[in-house]
Amino acid sequence: MKGHASSTEGLCCCEYENNQGEKSHILACCCDCEAFDQAADRCITCRQVPPETMERLFKTIEDRCRVPGILGQGAIKLRLDVIVPVITIPVCLFLATIGPVMTAVMLTMMPIFLLWFYRMWKRNTKKDRTLFFYSWGLMSVVTIFVVFESCVVGFREILLWEHLLLLTAMFLMLYNFVRTKLNTPYLKNLKRPRNFEKMNQSDRRIVNADDTFKVPMSLEEMTAVELPESDVKWLDSRPITDGKLVTWCQHCNLNKPPRSGHCNLCKVCVSVRDHHCVWIDTCIGADNHRSFIISMMLFVFCGYYGCHLSMTTLCTPKMYFDWFLFPNDCRFLYIDFQTSASFVGTCYTFLASTIMLFGLIFQFLLISQNLTSQEFHIASQRNMLRHGLFATKNVYNQGFIHNWFNFWLTGRKDTRTSVITL
Incomplete structure (x- = not known):
């Protein structure tokens, strides 16, 4: 760019500074476009357009797709996807x-x-x-x-x-x-130190006399450990990476409670995350x-x-x-x-x-079933679906009537204090 001041000064309503920092006019939107000429030539001759040419063409179109501005800062850039x-x-x-x-x-x-x-x-x-x-x-x-x-x-x-x-x-x-x-129920940073490495294997599970596992599901216990995949026999929305249930989100720098999930589009963790609805551009969760x-x-x-x-x-x-x-x-x-x-x-x-x-x-x-879309997807990956529709080992399922009652009157919870016996 030729300078930050020049981008807002000395421009009429139909002028703007393009990606190269040069002053241009919206009437010149179809003029002197090398990427467009190359793409058109290859289409006419039935040849494949190289990806780099298409990328330059889209960047040029987005840069030149503008309408006259009335705020004294030149032509307004329009988003092509909108x-x-x-x-x-x-x-x-x-x-x-x-x-x-x-x-x-x-x-x-x-x-x-x-x-x-x-x-x-x-x-x-x-x-x-x-x-x-x-x-x-x-x-x-x-x-x-x-x-x-x-x-x-x-x-x-x-x-x-x-x-x-x-x-x-x-x-x-x-x-x-x-x-x-x-x-949108975004989780706030709990600002707790990550102490996974300090946990001993004996602290991560409780073994009963009959060799069954009783897995603690309280918030403090479940967010402070990384359980081995072999011990995670219940349906959990959090990802399993390198053979362990990952409860720490490196992107948000927080411990994820049960039923939460990280949205790669919103770039944040969501409480009781169901899915990211692209039609309204927001995450669906507890609230x-x-x-x-x-x-x-x-x-x-x-x-x-x-x-x-x-x-x-x-x-x-x-x-x-x-x-x-x-x-x-x-x-x-x-x-x-x-x-x-x-x-x-x-x-x-x-x-x-x-x-x-x-x-x-x-x-x-x-x-x-008191199930989220994210948990349904995890159940599909872990072969925990019966007839392709009903999740097995779903510890949050309290029955048809109770599930609907809780959904409408209390909302979906993360079940922080319940204990699962597997």
């Missing part, structure tokens, strides 16, 4: 309104294209954490909401209480979504798992209920059992743009809700 879903989703849904064939093609090709782009972007930028899926999900919700409110509601066929019920459920979904984002499940449930409800309201509006409905409307005559779904946009939005919502439903059912299966 802007691509924002542009792709509305464009594909708009093209899908042309006809039934285009609807099938666009709803099939759009996720394929987005996943292909994500794979290419991640491989060439070498970044671990991304807002790609967060941008994809948020843009999908916004687009579908706008289509529903402007097109479906515009037919004036939906009753007021039906509309208010859907809006209330969406508000609650967003509220719980925000709570999930704000209440936000309930709000996460509520968000998923409300998403599925809003999706399917919105589809029902849309289809009974677009199609001639028929009454069943004197209270339930079901779409009957759907011959005019592409008669105009308003109708076709409503139908395309309904199809996209139905697909997204169905995918979310499968994730919700999987979460219900885990909660019924």
Whole structure:
């Protein structure tokens, strides 16, 4: 760079300093790009583009993807992993309104294209954490909401209480979504010295008269030792490395309590870690798992209920059992743009809700066993799954009713004071 001061001074709203420290203009985004010329030449001649060329091309595109700034610091740089879903989703849904064939093609090709782009972007930028899926999900919700409110509601066929019920459920979904984002249960540094090497083998297990092991599971005992893998016969979320159960996180400099886990994306340990949800870009754990499940449930409800309201509006409905409307005559779904946009939005919502439903059912299966996704993954690696769905040697499982009762009323705990007899 030519100097730190020059990056913010003397630049108009459309100017910026590129990666080489040279002043450039957003109108020159397609000019003089050697990496693009080489990639295009190889594509035309059906030759493979070298990885280093693709890497330089992605860096150039990210550097030149900007919009005019109004803060006096030149053009604002846009993140490629954010802007691509924002542009792709509305464009594909708009093209899908042309006809039934285009609807099938666009709803099939759009996720394929987005996943292909994500794979290419991640491989060439070498970044671990991304807002790609967060941008994809948020843009999908916004687009579908706008289509529903402007097109479906515009037919004036939906009753007021039906509309208010859907809006209330969406508000609650967003509220719980925000709570999930704000209440991520990151573990704080306990600042205790690592004293694993001082422990004797006799201190790491208790042998009963019948040669069975009684493994202490209190916080102080379990975070102060590294048990041999042969002694870890219960399901534990913490990794087993070099034949030992690792309870010390070198990245966070702390002893990990039971059920916790380190997130490689958040770069921090999480209490009772379930998984890192890329769709909301946050970790799910002890403090936000309930709000996460509520968000998923409300998403599925809003999706399917919105589809029902849309289809009974677009199609001639028929009454069943004197209270339930079901779409009957759907011959005019592409008669105009308003109708076709409503139908395309309904199809996209139905697909997204169905995918979310499968994730919700999987979460219900885990909660019924008082099991986290991380523990389920460890159980799969250690051959501790029965029928591929039910974990064995799960010391936290207290029965179906107690598991659900504890989840909704007390939250998932790390069971710091319980004792396991194996």
